[in-house]
Each structure stands twice: as C-alpha cells, then as structure tokens.
Amino acid sequence: MPSLEEFIREHADGDLVPWRSQVEAAGRFSLTLAEAEGTILKMGLLPARYQRNRQMLTIDQQLRLFRSTVAVIGCGGLGGYIIEELARLGVGTIIAIDPDTFVEHNLNRQLFSSLRLLGQAKVEAAAARIAEINPAVTLIPLREAFTRDNGQELLRYAHVAVDALDSVSARLELADVCDALNIPFVHGAIGGWYGQVLTQLPGERTLEKLYAGREDGTGIEKRLGNPSFTPAVIASMEVAETCKILLGLGRQRKGRKLTINLLDMDVEEIFI
Structure with a gap:
C-alpha cells in the first residue's frame, strides 16, 4: 500500500492535486480534509482549487495562509463577505463571532442570509456555508457578543482580527483587545454609498485617534x-x-485611512 505522500503524488496532475484526490486521500488515510490539504501544501503541491492564486501567491505563501487563524467579529453585511473571501482564499482557520440571528432587513445585503434562514444564528449559517464551499477550512462559530471582558479569550489564537461591527464603542473595545494581545486589527466601516478601511498594528492606537x-x-x-x-x-x-498582513506583503494601511465614495467614485487617503 502506498504511503500518503506517494498516493498524493500518484494522483497529482503536475503540481496540482484535484479535489476528488484530496477527498480520497483523506478517506483512505483517516485524515480530515484540512489535514490532507496541509500535507499537500507541505509537499510543495497545490490543491487545484487554488490554481488561480498561483500567479500572485507561491505555494509557500498558500501554506502560510492555511496555517493562519483569522477572527472575524460580526457575521452580517461586512462579515459574511469577509468570511467567504477568506475561505476561498485558503485561510485555514476562521473564528466567526456574532450573537445575532437573521432578520428580514438583513436580506438586502448579508451574503449568508436567505428567506429560509430567517431566525437562524448567523454563525451557524456561516459554518454551513464554509463547509459547502471549502470544507478544508475550519470555521469556529462563536455565538456571543464581543466585549472587552471576553475579548482576549475569543481572540487568543488569532493572528489577525477583522472588524465587521456596527458601533464605535464595540470597535474601540476590539482595537484595545487586539493591542493587548499584540495582534494586527483591520478596521472597516460602511454607510450608504460610503466606506472606510484602515489597519492598526500593535501599539499604534489608530482607531482611538480616528x-x-x-x-x-x-x-x-x-x-x-x-x-x-x-x-x-x-x-x-x-x-x-x-492577506497582506499574514504574508508580509505590500504596504499596509498603517496610520492611513482610505475613504471610498461609491456615489462619485472618489477615493481619498487620510493620514491619522
């Protein structure tokens, strides 16, 4: 009987491993799909689902994403898109934090909402969706409100925290907890035609100034x-x-807020 590595190499198409082979390897060697994906990447091969990433990310970088944990605080308008895009990108573990259930006014914008899911917990819908689109990703659903008191426990394994909240006070508490844990924090806020994005690195207190x-x-x-x-x-x-923070790429929005006006298609950079 071939070893796991031999089986994977035998079933690879060049350096790409098709999904069906990843599933078969997991079943044959009693692995989770995540464990099979980790082995594939460590071998210098690429799960075929990520082949369109390869012109901008190396296999080593894809492995770093797989080994990363990102906490998304809020699973509504921003959070649904953030969680799905992280999973499709190949981030290995996503912590989804939100106490709420879907209500009717969520239907115009929240990616995981549907008529069928009205009344369902948002984190449960997030877990079901990620299991459907990329079951090699581990999504940890935490149905509770983020506070200063529980924040360090909720985020203790995260490499980056991503803001999908809807109040200033909650965002400031999140920024404080991230600073205490020495982890980067990516902030986003939206309203009507407008939005803003910035990154706070440990020690910067950028959101407090904002x-x-x-x-x-x-x-x-x-x-x-x-x-x-x-x-x-x-x-x-x-x-x-x-993605840039996890991989150490490009120029983060350190001390810089980007504001987006979709009505006039204007973008402005403000230094904080």
Missing part, C-alpha cells in the same frame, strides 16, 4: 443604511489587507 470624541456613537450605517454593494467593496479591501 474616533476621538465619538466613543459612544453608532456607526454611520445606522443613519445612512446600506445597499447590497457597499459591504462587498469594503469587505474585499479588508480581506486584501488581511
């Missing part, structure tokens, strides 16, 4: 609402920032 004097305010989404497209745009930018 929201000085507005600590008790709500996010602008409560006043301006949100259409279907704004969350998708800002979430994608947050995922790009997260």
Whole structure:
C-alpha cells in the first residue's frame, strides 16, 4: 500500500492535486480534509482549487495562509463577505463571532442570509456555508457578543482580527483587545454609498485617534443604511489587507485611512 505522500503524488496532475484526490486521500488515510490539504501544501503541491492564486501567491505563501487563524467579529453585511473571501482564499482557520440571528432587513445585503434562514444564528449559517464551499477550512462559530471582558479569550489564537461591527464603542473595545494581545486589527466601516478601511498594528492606537470624541456613537450605517454593494467593496479591501498582513506583503494601511465614495467614485487617503 502506498504511503500518503506517494498516493498524493500518484494522483497529482503536475503540481496540482484535484479535489476528488484530496477527498480520497483523506478517506483512505483517516485524515480530515484540512489535514490532507496541509500535507499537500507541505509537499510543495497545490490543491487545484487554488490554481488561480498561483500567479500572485507561491505555494509557500498558500501554506502560510492555511496555517493562519483569522477572527472575524460580526457575521452580517461586512462579515459574511469577509468570511467567504477568506475561505476561498485558503485561510485555514476562521473564528466567526456574532450573537445575532437573521432578520428580514438583513436580506438586502448579508451574503449568508436567505428567506429560509430567517431566525437562524448567523454563525451557524456561516459554518454551513464554509463547509459547502471549502470544507478544508475550519470555521469556529462563536455565538456571543464581543466585549472587552471576553475579548482576549475569543481572540487568543488569532493572528489577525477583522472588524465587521456596527458601533464605535464595540470597535474601540476590539482595537484595545487586539493591542493587548499584540495582534494586527483591520478596521472597516460602511454607510450608504460610503466606506472606510484602515489597519492598526500593535501599539499604534489608530482607531482611538480616528474616533476621538465619538466613543459612544453608532456607526454611520445606522443613519445612512446600506445597499447590497457597499459591504462587498469594503469587505474585499479588508480581506486584501488581511492577506497582506499574514504574508508580509505590500504596504499596509498603517496610520492611513482610505475613504471610498461609491456615489462619485472618489477615493481619498487620510493620514491619522
């Protein structure tokens, strides 16, 4: 009987391993799909689902993404897109944190919502969706509200935290917890046609400067609402920032806020 590595090499197409072979390897050698994916990447091969990543990411970088853990705080308008894009990118473990269930007004923009799922916990829907699109990714659903008191426990295994919250106070608590844990924090906020993105690295206190004097305010989404497209745009930018942080690539938005006006198609960079 061939070893696991021999089996994988025999069933590879060049350096690509088809999904059916990954599933067969997991079943034959009593592995999880995640364990099979890790072995494939460690062998210098690439699960075929990621072949369109290969012009911008090396196999070693894909392995680093697989070994990474990202916490997404909020599974609504921003969070749904963030979670799905991280899973499709190949981030190995995603911690999804949200206490809420789907209600009817979520249907215009929240990726995981549907009529059938009204009343279901958002983190449960997230777990089901990721199991469907990339079951080699481990999604940890935590149905609870993020607070300063429980934050360090919820984020203790995360390499990066991504903001998909909807209030200033909750975001500031998240930023404080990330600073205490010495992990980067990617912030995004949306409202109507508008959005913003920034990255806070440990010790910077960027979000505190951004929201000085507005600590008790709500996010602008409560006043301006949100259409279907704004969350998708800002979430994608947050995922790009997260990918860069995990891989040490490019220039992060350190001390810089990017504001996006989709009505006029204007982008402005503000230094904080």
